[in-house]
Amino acid sequence: MTFDYRTYYKAIYEANPEYGSFDHSRDARAEIVLQKHKSLIDIGCGNGEFLQYMRRFSPETELYGLDVAGQVYDGTLLFQQSATDRWPIDEIEAITCFDFLEHLAPEDVDFVLGEMKRIGKVVYAKISHSPSKALAPDGSDPHLTVEDGKWWFKKFKSFGFLPVGAIYKEKDHVKSDIVWIFKSTQDEPGHANKRGV
Numbered sequence: 001m002t003f004d005y006r007t008y009y010k011a012i013y014e015a016n017p018e019y020g021s022f023d024h025s026r027d028a029r030a031e032i033v034l035q036k037h038k039s040l041i042d043i044g045c046g047n048g049e050f051l052q053y054m055r056r057f058s059p060e061t062e063l064y065g066l067d068v069a070g071q072v073y074d075g076t077l078l079f080q081q082s083a084t085d086r087w088p089i090d091e092i093e094a095i096t097c098f099d100f101l102e103h104l105a106p107e108d109v110d111f112v113l114g115e116m117k118r119i120g121k122v123v124y125a126k127i128s129h130s131p132s133k134a135l136a137p138d139g140s141d142p143h144l145t146v147e148d149g150k151w152w153f154k155k156f157k158s159f160g161f162l163p164v165g166a167i168y169k170e171k172d173h174v175k176s177d178i179v180w181i182f183k184s185t186q187d188e189p190g191h192a193n194k195r196g197v
Contacts, residue, residue, distance in 0.1 A: 006069070011138070015136075036058070041092050043096070044100030046067060064077050083108075087115045096124045096125075097126070102128045103144060104144060110159075129147065161184055163180055165180075166181060
C-alpha cells in the first residue's frame with residue numbers, strides 16, 4: 001500500500017492554510033515562459049501560483065495542474081488526485097515539479113518518474129536535499145525522500161532523462177534555488193508503469 005498523501009496533506013493544510021504558498025518557481029518561471037511550450041503540467045501545483053503566472057505571461061500554453069489537495073484555477077484543467085495514480089494525460093511537452101519530488105515516499109519515486117517519462121519531453125525539477133523546515137501536525141517531516149543531487153540524477157537517468165541545463169540564482173559564487181532541466185531521450189524507453197494501467 002502506498003503512502004496516504006490525501007489524508008496527510010489534508011491535515012497539513014487544515015493546520016496551516018498557508019502551507020505550500022511559497023512559489024518555488026519564482027526564479028525559473030520567466031525562463032520557462034521564454035521556451036514557449038505548447039503544453040505544460042505542474043505536478044504538485046499547490047496553490048497554483050506558478051500556473052497563474054504562466055496563464056498571465058504565456059496565454060498560448062495549454063496548462064494543467066495536478067495536486068492531491070488541489071483547487072480549481074481559472075483557465076487551467078486541474079486533476080485533483082495523488083501523483084501516485086496513473087496521470088490522466090497521455091502527452092505533454094513540459095512538466096514542472098517545484099519542491100515536489102522530495103515529498104514522495106521512497107517507494108513511489110519510481111512510479112512518478114515513470115509517469116514523467118510516459119507523457120513528457122522536458123522536466124523542470126527543483127528538489128530539496130534536506131529535511132523540511134515546516135513539520136506536519138503530527139511532527140513528521142513532509143520531505144519523505146531526502147537524497148543528494150547525484151542520487152536524483154541517477155534516478156532520472158535510469159528513466160531515460162538526461163540533464164541539459166539549470167536555472168539558478170548566484171550570489172558570491174554560490175548557486176542556490178537550482179531548477180534542473182531534464183530532457184527525455186528517444187532511444188531510452190525508461191521503465192513501464194504497471195500501477196493503474
